[in-house]
Amino acid sequence: MNSSPIPNTAPFAEEEIEILNRVVRLASPTQRAWLAGFLAGMDATAAPQPAGGAQPAEPLTILYATESGNSEQLASDIAKAARKMGLKPMIVDMADLDVAMLASVRRLVVIAATWGEGDPPARAIRAYGELMGEGAPRLDGVEFGVLALGDTAYAEFCAIGQALDARLEALGGKRVAERVDCDLDFAESAGHWIETALKALAPVEEAGRVIAVDFGAKAASSADLGPVEAEITELIDLNSSQSEKETIHLELSFDGAAPPYKPGDSLDIYPENDAAYVDDLLQAAGLASDAALRAELTKGRDVTTLSLKSLESYAATTGHQEAKALLESGDARAWIAGRQLIDLLQFFPVALSADQLRQVTRPLAPRAYSIASSRREVGEEAHLLISAVRYQSFGRGRKGVASGYVADQLKKGQRLRVKLRPNRHFALPAPERDIIMIGPGTGIAPFRAFVQERRVTGASGRSWLFFGDRQFTHDFLYQLEWQDALKDGSLTRMDLAFSRDTPEKLYVQHRIWDQRYDLIDWLDNGACFYVCGDAKAMAKDVRAALVRAYADVKTLSVEAAEQAVNDLDREHRYLQDTY
Amino acid sequence: MTKELSRNERIKEASTYLRGTIKEGLREEITGGIIDDDAQLVKFHGMYLQDDRDLRAERGRKKMEKAFSFMIRVRVPGGVCTPEQFLNMDHIARTYGNGTMRLTTRQTFQLHGIIKSNLKATMREIDAALLTTIAACGDVNRNVLCNPNPYQSHAHAASLALARALSDHLLPRTPAYREIWLDGERIVGGEQEVVEPIYGKTYLPRKFKIVIAVPPSNDVDVYAHDLGFIAILDNKHEIDGYNVTVGGGMAMTHGEQNTYPRTADVMGYCQPDQAIAVAEAVVTVQRDWGDRVDRKHARLKYTIEDRGLDAFRAEVEQRSGVKLAAATISNSQYVNLLWGTSAPIG
Numbered sequence: 012m013n014s015s016p017i018p019n020t021a022p023f024a025e026e027e028i029e030i031l032n033r034v035v036r037l038a039s040p041t042q043r044a045w046l047a048g049f050l051a052g053m054d055a056t057a058a059p060q061p062a063g064g065a066q067p068a069e070p071l072t073i074l075y076a077t078e079s080g081n082s083e084q085l086a087s088d089i090a091k092a093a094r095k096m097g098l099k100p101m102i103v104d105m106a107d108l109d110v111a112m113l114a115s116v117r118r119l120v121v122i123a124a125t126w127g128e129g130d131p132p133a134r135a136i137r138a139y140g141e142l143m144g145e146g147a148p149r150l151d152g153v154e155f156g157v158l159a160l161g162d163t164a165y166a167e168f169c170a171i172g173q174a175l176d177a178r179l180e181a182l183g184g185k186r187v188a189e190r191v192d193c194d195l196d197f198a199e200s201a202g203h204w205i206e207t208a209l210k211a212l213a214p215v216e217e218a219g220r221v222i223a224v225d226f227g228a229k230a231a232s233s234a235d236l237g238p239v240e241a242e243i244t245e246l247i248d249l250n251s252s253q254s255e256k257e258t259i260h261l262e263l264s265f266d267g268a269a270p271p272y273k274p275g276d277s278l279d280i281y282p283e284n285d286a287a288y289v290d291d292l293l294q295a296a297g298l299a300s301d302a303a304l305r306a307e308l309t310k311g312r313d314v315t316t317l318s319l320k321s322l323e324s325y326a327a328t329t330g331h332q333e334a335k336a337l338l339e340s341g342d343a344r345a346w347i348a349g350r351q352l353i354d355l356l357q358f359f360p361v362a363l364s365a366d367q368l369r370q371v372t373r374p375l376a377p378r379a380y381s382i383a384s385s386r387r388e389v390g391e392e393a394h395l396l397i398s399a400v401r402y403q404s405f406g407r408g409r410k411g412v413a414s415g416y417v418a419d420q421l422k423k424g425q426r427l428r429v430k431l432r433p434n435r436h437f438a439l440p441a442p443e444r445d446i447i448m449i450g451p452g453t454g455i456a457p458f459r460a461f462v463q464e465r466r467v468t469g470a471s472g473r474s475w476l477f478f479g480d481r482q483f484t485h486d487f488l489y490q491l492e493w494q495d496a497l498k499d500g501s502l503t504r505m506d507l508a509f510s511r512d513t514p515e516k517l518y519v520q521h522r523i524w525d526q527r528y529d530l531i532d533w534l535d536n537g538a539c540f541y542v543c544g545d546a547k548a549m550a551k552d553v554r555a556a557l558v559r560a561y562a563d564v565k566t567l568s569v570e571a572a573e574q575a576v577n578d579l580d581r582e583h584r585y586l587q588d589t590y
Numbered sequence: 591m592t593k594e595l596s597r598n599e600r601i602k603e604a605s606t607y608l609r610g611t612i613k614e615g616l617r618e619e620i621t622g623g624i625i626d627d628d629a630q631l632v633k634f635h636g637m638y639l640q641d642d643r644d645l646r647a648e649r650g651r652k653k654m655e656k657a658f659s660f661m662i663r664v665r666v667p668g669g670v671c672t673p674e675q676f677l678n679m680d681h682i683a684r685t686y687g688n689g690t691m692r693l694t695t696r697q698t699f700q701l702h703g704i705i706k707s708n709l710k711a712t713m714r715e716i717d718a719a720l721l722t723t724i725a726a727c728g729d730v731n732r733n734v735l736c737n738p739n740p741y742q743s744h745a746h747a748a749s750l751a752l753a754r755a756l757s758d759h760l761l762p763r764t765p766a767y768r769e770i771w772l773d774g775e776r777i778v779g780g781e782q783e784v785v786e787p788i789y790g791k792t793y794l795p796r797k798f799k800i801v802i803a804v805p806p807s808n809d810v811d812v813y814a815h816d817l818g819f820i821a822i823l824d825n826k827h828e829i830d831g832y833n834v835t836v837g838g839g840m841a842m843t844h845g846e847q848n849t850y851p852r853t854a855d856v857m858g859y860c861q862p863d864q865a866i867a868v869a870e871a872v873v874t875v876q877r878d879w880g881d882r883v884d885r886k887h888a889r890l891k892y893t894i895e896d897r898g899l900d901a902f903r904a905e906v907e908q909r910s911g912v913k914l915a916a917a918t919i920s921n922s923q924y925v926n927l928l929w930g931t932s933a934p935i936g
Contacts, residue, residue, distance in 0.1 A: 249652050251645060260653070483622060483705055484642075490654045494620050507619045512705060514685055 022101045024087040068099035069214050072113075075122040076105040076139065076171065078132035079379060080434060081197065082122040082160055089120055089205050096213040105135035106436075106580065114148035118212045119155040119184070123175050127546050129167025133587040134436060137577055143174065147182055155179045156188030156208040158201060163194045163318035163373070166344055187211040194320075195313075195376040238281060238377075238430040241265050244392070246423050251485035257399040258453060258488060259417055260383070262392055263429065269391040270431035272382050274460035275438045275588070278393055279377035281428040282416035284309045288353065295356035296363040304365045312372040315351045315412055319343060321371045325355055328367045334359040349404040378413035379432050381543060381588060383456035385463035393429075396456040396488070437541070437588040442470035445538035447530065449553050451479035451508070451519045454544020455488050457588060461541075466501035474501065475533065479508035479519045519549070520556035527560035539584045546589035554585075593883040598729070601627045602792040607764035607785050608634045616770075622658035622706050634730060634793070635767055636723025637662045637709070640702075659688075660709060662701045663726035664716060667757035668736045668750040669697025671721070678719035686712040696799075697735050698726065713771035724767045729794040731760035731873060735810045736802040744827045749802045752819070752865055756800055759866050760873060762789060788870060788877075795880035796888035798873065799839075802832075805923035813838045813853040816890040817872050819865060820856075823923055831861050833917040834868055836902065837894035843886050852891040855899045857906070858914025871910035875902060 017023075017031045035043065071093050075086040083104070090100035098118070105123075113119070126132050131139040141147065157179065159172020169192035176190045188208035193200045245262035263269075263278075272278070289309050293299045308314050322343055326334040334355075337343050347355075352371065356363075384394035399418035400411030410419070421427060439461055440446065448458040455478055465474060476493070480486035486509070496502035506526055510516040523530060534540065542553050554576060562572035579585035601610070610631040615624035624632065629639040642657035649656055664679070671679075679699050683691035688703025704712050716723060726733060734753040740746040763786055768774030786793070801810035802819045812818035818835035838854030860868050872890075879897060881888045894902055907913055 247652060249654075251652065251654065251657065252648060253645070483707060484657050484659065487654055490620070491650070492653060494655070497620060505620055507707075509707075512707060513711070 019102075019104070022090075022099055024090050024102075025083070026087075068094075068097055069118065070116075071098040071100045071118045071120065071212060072116045073100055073102045073120045073122070074105055074108065075102070076124055076132050076135035077122075077436075078124050078126045078134075080432060082124045082132075085122050085158065085160075085197075085201055085205070089122070089209070092205060093209055093213075096209050098209070098213060105132075105138045106583075108138040108142075110138060110141040110146070111148055113142075113150060113153070116150075116153055119150075119153055119179070120208060120212070121155065121157045121172075121175055121179070123157065123159055123172040125159065125161040125165070125167060125169050125171040128165065129170035130546075131171045133546070133550065133589060134580070137580055139171070139175075143178055147178070149183050150179060151183035153179070153184040154187045154212055155184045156186065156204075156211065157190045158204050158208070159190055159192045160197055160201075161192060161194065163320045164316040166319075166348075168192065168194075168318070168320075194373060196374045238279075238428045239265060239270060240426050241393070241429050242426050243421055243423055246417075246421060248418075249396075249488050254482065254485035256481060256486055257401075257418060258486075259395075259397045259399060259414075260489075261395040261397060261417060261421075262384075262389075263395070263427075264392050267391075269386055269393050270429075272386065272393060272431050273433070273438060274382075274385050274464045275457050276434050277379040277381050277432040277588075278395060279379050279430040279432050280395075280413050280417070281377045281430070282375065282413040283420065284312075284314055284375070284412060285410065285415055285419070289314060292353050292356060292368075295353060295360065296368050298363065298365060298368060301365055304368070308368075308372070311375055312369065313375045313412070314372050315353075316373070317347045317350050317352050317355055319347065321352065321373075322347060322355060325359070325371045328370050329359075329361045329363065331359045331361050351407075351409065354405060354407070375412070377430065379590075380413075381453075381456040381460075383459045385460045385467065387467040388463035394459070396453050396459075398453045434588060436583075437543075437586050439464060439470075440472070440539045442468060443472050445473040445475070445533050445536055447475045447477075447533055447538050447540045449477045449519055449523070449540070449542045449544075451477070451544050451549060452488075454542075454549070454589075457543050458541070459489060459492070462496050462501050466496065466499065473503040473533070473538075475504040475506075475530075475538075476502055477506050477508070477519045477522055479510065479517070479522075481509060481511040483507070483509045483512055518552065520552040523553060523556040524560060527564050530557075531560055531564040534579070534584075537584075539586060540579060541586045541588075543588045544590075550587060550589040595882050596885045596888075598630055598885060599792055599795075599882050601630050602729070605631050606766075607791065608762065608766040609764075609770070612766075612770050616706065616709065619707065621655060623655065624706070631728075632660075634725060634728030634762065635771065636665065636726035637704075638727060659703045659705050662687075662704055662709075662712060662716070662723055663694075663733075664699040664701075664721050664723050665726045665733050665757065666698045666721065667734045668753040669738050670750060675719050675721055678715070679721070682712055682715050682719075686715075696733055697738060698733050710771055710773075717772055722767075725760075725762050727797075729796055729798075730762055730789065731757070731794075731798045731800060733757065734800045734802070737804040737807060737809060739807075739809075742807060743804045745804045745821055745823060745829050748829045748862070749804045749819075749821055752862070753800075753802055755866060756869050759870065760788060760800075762786060762793070788873060790877065792882070794873070794877055795882045796885060798876065798890065800869065803924070804829075806925045808924055814840050815854065816876070817869060818854055820924075822859075829862055831859055831915075832865055833859055834865075834872075834914065836872060837891040837899075839889050839891045841889070846886055848884075848892075849886050852895065854891075855894060856917045857899065857903050859917045860912060860914055864910070864912045867910040868906065868912050868914070871906040871912075874909060875905045879905075 016035045017028050019028055021028055073086045073089050075082040077083040086102050090102055093100040124132050157172050157176040159169035161169035180186055188211045191200055191204040241263035243261060244264045247260045249258045249260050250256045289305055292314055293305060298304055326338055337346055380395045380397055382393050383396045397414050397417050400414045402409050450458045458476055462474060493502060493505055497505060506522040508517045508519045508522045510518060542550055558572045558576050561567055561575040562569055608631055610628045612628045612631060615628050624639060638661045640659055640661055645657045680691060683701050686704050686708040687701040690702055692700040694700055734757040736749040736753040737743060737746055769776050799815045800817045801812055801815045803810050803812040804821045805823055812820055812835055815838050819832040821829045822831055824830040834857045835854035836857045837852060840851045842849040842851055876890045876893055879893050881892060
């Protein structure tokens with residue numbers, strides 16, 4: 012029997028589907044027949060329910076587009092709340108959306124994340140394109156509301172949610188809840204929105220009910236454990252001392268059991284800000300002597316991100332004329348590019364109160380890193396692979412908040428806070444299925460977990476890894492481990508692309524093209540295709556290379572080759588974890 | 591009592607004329623190295639596998655193998671190349687090497703820091719520049735040196751011509767070089783075909799170096815080489831013939847009593863048109879008489895020392911069909927033929 016007999020499109024919350032699957036998967040045919048009959052009989056004989064139960068529940072479609080899992084989690088929260096409101100929720104992942112079916116929907120909630128430079132999440136690209144395109148169905152009379160997730164650090168904040176909101180209206184939909192755009196600290200604003208939206212969408216007699224969306228309760232559910240402390244038992248810069256890069260291999264151990272992660276999951280790191288940076292910021296604000304504020308900013312506030320929003324609140328709270336002028340000039344967006352909060356304070360200096368400074372910051376969000384180990388191999392540990400981000404802009408040395416924290420502040424023996432972030436869309440397939448893994452740079456991390464897992468479990472499927480970085484000699488991450496994996500068979504093949512070793516830059520997509528015949532052969536055999544790493548260029552280039560490979564090997568038109576890759580998406584065989 | 595042949599002898603024997611598994615090793619992307627036996631064989635193709643010693647300590651901790659790269663040595667008889675070839679080498683060094691190009695005392699180019707994945711591209715570009723690296727290292731006749739300064743001596747042109755002719759004549763004939771580096775087709779010959787008429791399957795016991803000295807200067811250091819030709823000029827300043835020296839070499843192994851530096855002996859005098867036949871005979875006698883058990887005792891100087899100059903001369907004359915004249919002509923055309931003196935020889 013299929014390991015997941017209940018589809019994830021079933022009108023249940025994710026964890027409910029998991030529970031049902033656990034029971035139904037193991038049930039004998041007799042048990043299943045009994046259950047079917049029992050459930051059918053139960054509704055027929057049920058006593059009328061006190062409030063509205065006499066009528067069949069009104070369906071509510073909850074559509075989500077997720078990259079990091081937040082939208083998906085919210086979708087399941089909404090479903091839970093909706094059921095209490097007498098609605099019958101159905102959760103649809105945009106990756107699986109048949110756009111035509113939207114025409115038959117009566118109530119629609121959309122939770123849409125915006126990714127990178129205003130892009131839809133990778134898994135939602137196809138459906139998003141169809142919905143925005145000419146072939147989209149009319150949605151006359153569909154009641155809808157959109158909840159947009161994003162990050163104010165990016166210029167195109169919540170662009171996808173905004174575009175979908177406008178599009179649903181243009182297609183004839185009736186907006187019953189105003190869109191809310193959420194930043195990284197979305198919990199509160201999303202909670203309010205869900206309450207408002209569900210009231211508007213619920214059947215009249217239910218709308219008066221008080222519902223509570225309790226986000227605090229999430230921590231108790233098995234899928235979402237709270238932050239835990241971990242000790243750093245190993246911290247190694249894997250790049251050679253002659254490399255320009257610095258990629259930290261971090262080994263964490265836990266006081267008890269490690270968070271119950273699976274290969275493909277991520278771990279959120281709760282970073283602290285750079286002390287020197289915070290000092291500079293306090294100095295610029297005239298608050299250098301406020302020790303409590305220093306501690307608060309260091310541990311709890313995002314003091315680096317400069318967004319239009321923070322520029323606006325700075326201008327508003329200080330009344331700084333030049334900052335106002337910048338906003339009015341229309342050049343603000345260009346001005347903030349490559350700058351941080353410290354630049355704002357130094358460029359438009361004014362003495363701030365602690366509250367004013369707080370106001371232009373947002374809560375410090377954790378940063379997710381793909382886990383680079385399998386618990387079956389490393390026991391109660393978790394390994395991470397973190398590239399130290401360092402660059403210069405506007406005469407100031409900058410670094411990534413989380414990666415700088417790991418690279419510059421943490422040492423072996425120290426502790427940090429982490430939290431499991433499961434990613435069921437990037438999991439290993441059945442052991443007998445082949446896998447192709449594209450993981451240049453730190454994109455290699457989850458594939459180390461995959462190969463470890465497959466080694467320990469003795470999976471029979473073949474594994475093929477593509478890796479790339481700058482220089483073979485100085486940047487070949489985990490080289491000795493891959494050599495061993497090739498020897499013991501847990502890795503079948505490995506192809507490499509180092510961009511700085513040759514006059515012509517060589518990237519993983521070039522190796523995909525070189526190996527296209529074997530690659531398509533593996534895919535025809537049912538292999539899953541995984542891509543992890545840079546979202547901006549690499550993920551797109553890899554997908555384009557695969558389309559060209561299909562077109563060339565199978566003599567297909569570009570459209571047909573694109574369809575072949577889209578089919579992989581649809582079959583959940585093209586899996587992406589990019590950032 | 592027969593002693594066991596040195597390991598390198600077995601590697602050469604099994605290599606099917608210097609092929610080994612080099613081709614397969616180049617396809618192993620996961621490592622920057624090649625297996626030990628192939629590392630011996632690539633020397634005959636003009637390269638050494640090396641690793642950055644400064645990085646050795648950190649590599650294992652960083653989960654990386656040794657920082658391997660290759661040194662490639664070109665073969666430039668007499669050290670003469672065209673300006674275009676020099677510029678080509680400069681370009682190759684910048685593109686695939688570590689940005690340095692070394693001009694060596696043995697009159698050739700050396701490139702360092704070439705990683706395995708760039709070896710073939712480097713070799714193809716060297717070939718396109720009409721240069722080669724074959725037998726620049728290994729148990730074969732290496733690059734042939736002569737006086738480097740055409741303005742110093744009228745005889746330079748003739749000595750350069752001889753250096754080139756000797757170099758060409760004593761090149762390995764195996765098609766392995768072309769097959770491995772230049773994607774040449776493997777030519778399958780008949781069983782009877784002699785692949786290496788001069789060297790045979792196991793080449794020489796050890797490296798072999800030839801130089802040609804031209805008056806007035808012994809800048810090639812003729813007594814420090816396996817085989818030397820000391821040009822003697824007639825009164826028109828043309829080359830009359832050569833004093834032939836054998837058995838020089840400065841190397842010794844610390845702590846090994848049976849190794850020592852040795853200046854060459856003058857074996858006799860030959861005409862210019864006899865030089866190649868004499869050189870070939872010296873090479874083949876060393877091929878057959880040289881020590882293949884102890885590599886530290888395998889250079890020609892030990893063969894001469896062990897067998898005696900007279901026996902060696904007799905065998906060379908017999909194989910070459912050249913009766914060497916006595917080296918009676920004065921070396922007074924030279925300044926400082928021996929180190930620090932102009933003492934006559936013979």
